[in-house]
Amino acid sequence: MRKGFSFLVGLFAGALVGGIAGILLAPYSGPELQGQVRTRLQGLIEEGKRAAAARRAELENQLEDFKRGTPVTVEPPPEEA
Structure with a gap:
């Protein structure tokens, strides 16, 4: 039980740190990035x-x-070098 709880705490902490780092280090704002992706x-x-x-x-x-x-001619695939 203790191992599972420790794992969940670590998972949550890692997700939180990763999310904050992603927001702070993103080169573009949300709308700009969405526009580029679109x-x-x-x-x-x-x-x-x-x-x-x-x-x-x-x-x-x-x-x-x-x-x-x-007649239909089918060319063989090119040979790999």
């Missing part, structure tokens, strides 16, 4: 959408070729 996340989402659209177009072209009976 901007970066939106950029990543847009990049993912563009990549998905390009891949979809590529697969649709391959499907059309397959339907017409055109």
Whole structure:
């Protein structure tokens, strides 16, 4: 019982010290940091959408070729050095 209590006290103290250190040492205020995270996340989402659209177009072209009976060539993965 004593070990468990000591562990919880240590956990709480560590969380408290870590939280205070994070607040004091953060390079940006909360709203600034949230804005930066939001901007970066939106950029990543847009990049993912563009990549998905390009891949979809590529697969649709391959499907059309397959339907017409055109042989589809599949390139092997590049060899690792």
